[in-house]
Amino acid sequence: MNIVAITSCPTGIAHSQMAAENLRTTAEELGHTVSVEVQGAMGTQDELTADEIEAADAVIIAADTSVNRDRFEDTPVVKGTVKDGVNDAEGLIRQAVELAGSGSTADVEAETGGDTPPESEPEAADEQQQLGGDPSKGLFARLKRFLG
Numbered sequence: 001m002n003i004v005a006i007t008s009c010p011t012g013i014a015h016s017q018m019a020a021e022n023l024r025t026t027a028e029e030l031g032h033t034v035s036v037e038v039q040g041a042m043g044t045q046d047e048l049t050a051d052e053i054e055a056a057d058a059v060i061i062a063a064d065t066s067v068n069r070d071r072f073e074d075t076p077v078v079k080g081t082v083k084d085g086v087n088d089a090e091g092l093i094r095q096a097v098e099l100a101g102s103g104s105t106a107d108v109e110a111e112t113g114g115d116t117p118p119e120s121e122p123e124a125a126d127e128q129q130q131l132g133g134d135p136s137k138g139l140f141a142r143l144k145r146f147l148g
Contacts, residue, residue, distance in 0.1 A: 001032045001097055004048050004056040006071075007061035008039035009082045016040050018142050019062045019085025026089040032097070040066065058096035060085075069107065076100050080110030 007019040020036040027034035035052045038045040048071070059077040061067050062085030069077060076099040080092050092110055099108060 002052075002055050003027060003032055003034045003058050003060060003093065003096055004052055004098045005034055005036045005085075006039060006048070006063060006067050007036060007043040007082060008061075008065045008067055009087050010065055011041050013040060013042070014143075015064075015082045017085060017146060019082045019089070020046075021142055021146050022089040023060065023062065023085055023092070027093055030090070030093055032093065034093075039063070039065070058100040059090060060092050062092060070084050076104050077107040078110050079107060084110050116122075 002075045004006050005020070005023050007016040007023070009015045016038045020038045023036055024034055035048055035056075036046060037048045042097070053071055056072075056075055059069075059075050061069070061077060061079045062082050063079075065140075076096065078092055078096045078099060080088075084092055089134060095108070
């Protein structure tokens with residue numbers, strides 16, 4: 001599936017870049033093609049072309065600022081926050097794929113699972129539990145890949 005995305009935060013220095021990188025790598029892992037435009041105080045990077053937008057099956061907007069949606073008429077849009085793009089890119093992508101598959105051209109707010117506590121039995125007191133999810137997708141790992 002072809003997806004286009006926009007990430008944007010008020011400064012556009014770190015979080016927008018991290019969300020963009022996470023969307024790119026996660027989409028690739030899931031077998032989708034994605035083009036990501038990053039908007040911030042420094043301007044626009046990797047601006048989406050008319051051809052990329054035309055070929056898109058769905059749009060993801062992971063932004064904490066206002067993003068003009070006029071370019072995406074007749075294409076389903078999933079709107080989340082930059083935090084959603086950093087912490088739950090897979091959830092955003094799955095929602096976009098589901099929305100595109102339904103034939104809808106609606107704009108929907110993202111339903112991410114980041115704030116919902118898991119419904120499971122409490123861990124035994126003597127077992128150690130890893131906090132924060134997959135270390136390869138952590139802040140430092142992403143920054144290292146981005147700057148490396």
